[in-house]
Amino acid sequence: MNNQLQSIVLDWIPNHSMVIDFGCGDGTLLRRLAEKKSVAGYGVEIDGEKINSCIANGVSVIQQDIDAGIQNFIDMGFDVAIMASSIQCLRRPRNAMQNILQVANECVITLPNFGNWELRLGLLKGKMPSSAQLPAKWYETKNLHLCTIADFEDLCAEESFNIKKKVYLNSRGSSSWLANTFPNLFAAEAVYLIG
Amino acid sequence: MKTVSEKISFIDTLTLQSGDVLSGFELMTETYGELNSDKSNAVLVCHAFSGNHHAAGIKDGEKKPGWWDEIIGDGKTIDTKKYFVVSLNNLGGCHGSSGPTSIDAESGQPYGASFPEVSVSDWVESQKLLADHFGIDCWEMVAGGSLGGMQALQWAVSYPSRIKKAAIIAASSKISTQNIALNEVAREIIKKDENFLNGNYLTKGKSPQKGLKAARMLGHITYLSESNMRKRFGRKLQDPENKIDADVNYEVENYLQYKGEQFAKTFDANSYILMTKAMDSFDPAKDFDDNLVTCLANAQAKLLITSFDSDWLFPKEYGFEIQMSAIKAGINSTYIELQGDYGHDSFLFHSDRYSAALKNFLNSNE
Numbered sequence: 001m002n003n004q005l006q007s008i009v010l011d012w013i014p015n016h017s018m019v020i021d022f023g024c025g026d027g028t029l030l031r032r033l034a035e036k037k038s039v040a041g042y043g044v045e046i047d048g049e050k051i052n053s054c055i056a057n058g059v060s061v062i063q064q065d066i067d068a069g070i071q072n073f074i075d076m077g078f079d080v081a082i083m084a085s086s087i088q089c090l091r092r093p094r095n096a097m098q099n100i101l102q103v104a105n106e107c108v109i110t111l112p113n114f115g116n117w118e119l120r121l122g123l124l125k126g127k128m129p130s131s132a133q134l135p136a137k138w139y140e141t142k143n144l145h146l147c148t149i150a151d152f153e154d155l156c157a158e159e160s161f162n163i164k165k166k167v168y169l170n171s172r173g174s175s176s177w178l179a180n181t182f183p184n185l186f187a188a189e190a191v192y193l194i195g
Numbered sequence: 196m197k198t199v200s201e202k203i204s205f206i207d208t209l210t211l212q213s214g215d216v217l218s219g220f221e222l223m224t225e226t227y228g229e230l231n232s233d234k235s236n237a238v239l240v241c242h243a244f245s246g247n248h249h250a251a252g253i254k255d256g257e258k259k260p261g262w263w264d265e266i267i268g269d270g271k272t273i274d275t276k277k278y279f280v281v282s283l284n285n286l287g288g289c290h291g292s293s294g295p296t297s298i299d300a301e302s303g304q305p306y307g308a309s310f311p312e313v314s315v316s317d318w319v320e321s322q323k324l325l326a327d328h329f330g331i332d333c334w335e336m337v338a339g340g341s342l343g344g345m346q347a348l349q350w351a352v353s354y355p356s357r358i359k360k361a362a363i364i365a366a367s368s369k370i371s372t373q374n375i376a377l378n379e380v381a382r383e384i385i386k387k388d389e390n391f392l393n394g395n396y397l398t399k400g401k402s403p404q405k406g407l408k409a410a411r412m413l414g415h416i417t418y419l420s421e422s423n424m425r426k427r428f429g430r431k432l433q434d435p436e437n438k439i440d441a442d443v444n445y446e447v448e449n450y451l452q453y454k455g456e457q458f459a460k461t462f463d464a465n466s467y468i469l470m471t472k473a474m475d476s477f478d479p480a481k482d483f484d485d486n487l488v489t490c491l492a493n494a495q496a497k498l499l500i501t502s503f504d505s506d507w508l509f510p511k512e513y514g515f516e517i518q519m520s521a522i523k524a525g526i527n528s529t530y531i532e533l534q535g536d537y538g539h540d541s542f543l544f545h546s547d548r549y550s551a552a553l554k555n556f557l558n559s560n561e
Contacts, residue, residue, distance in 0.1 A: 056555040
């Protein structure tokens, strides 16, 4: 997660809240949340190497497949759920979205925008595109359900998810006029606070 | 690795959960490494069902190393260059600590079946006195697998301020119905041995070794996974020259015969029954309206809960249940599932992910 994105997430999450981070990776975000916001955090991760990094980082982590296990975390008392660049890796993202708002009152979702012009251009050239946000080759990617910002916001409208805040970032990770005016074309990444 | 074996006598009166009182007792201990000046590097390792104080290294004249030798030692997962590791034979055991084979001062005879019932929390009480003996205010970690993991959990509940980390491995907050059932079969086999004599075999110079052997053979199967047994033995026939018993056909039979026999020579039948009873009755939530969350509410230790997917004796759902209760109780707690080739026994052996997780946990700071 780039610095800009991280500082947005840090800013949105209240002090002393209880946070669950689905797809927490090596636990860096949770570690920073604990340091800066005195957050009590738990990560959910499936990758063994990353789990061991969490443990080394002093971050509490639960080994669990998000698709299969997200409903285990309903009514556990979480204030905020985070799903940073994970939703597109799920088998059932719609189901996960429906559950995540039962896990916590608010959730922070970040996602790579597949509608970004650089990716569109890549596809126009007839090849699966790649970018800083989506670096893996098509045969190696963990992404199963990529979407554009417009797609995601359509889903939120259909499911009546209330987008409380959103920030669009360009490919350099900053919030530019272009990215905010034509997000579906110029944003590389979007971050939402949904509740 | 600096190793010290010592039998320590306690003059303290220990009131057991059963209401019975032990006026003084002995614990057989083994320590590895050195306690630092502020006594902050101490790790307690708790043995499983049939373990003992000898956790690491190879003793003179023996071939097999201690039960957790793959994990404890210089430069190993629990690094004895850095940590002072305390291991003991639990109360009620038969490897030097007070138990059914000890002499009852009142009668001058071995306790036998009259040795009081001992629980996991009684063990923790005795281990607390052991910590006092060493001047250890707070364990950096208490760790164990199976019944040992239950002790680590009980430590976090009983003495919140005296334990920083608990590694609860291949364990549960209470055993399954199936597990109680298996224990009962084992007890039945032992009790029906003609030499058991209601547990008073020692005074009569007898030993119910046949029963103990058969009980262990059953137990041994439950510690392994089906796939492990298949890979290791398959349906290979035992070569005739090394048959333990003429009736043996397959390698796996011979293996169980051998293991059972070896075990029966070194273990005490009353201890076996006592340990199974301690395992059956372990249920720290029972005193909290069966609510594990309330039970854990005062705990302060960080937890590492580890389950193995090939373990059918302590299925991973049991570890996960502790984890979920710990979250609700607001405890820093991590839950991992490891593959483990050896079924329930996987906790005994080094594997890269397992060792890395345990090591990172032990070395992590707030």
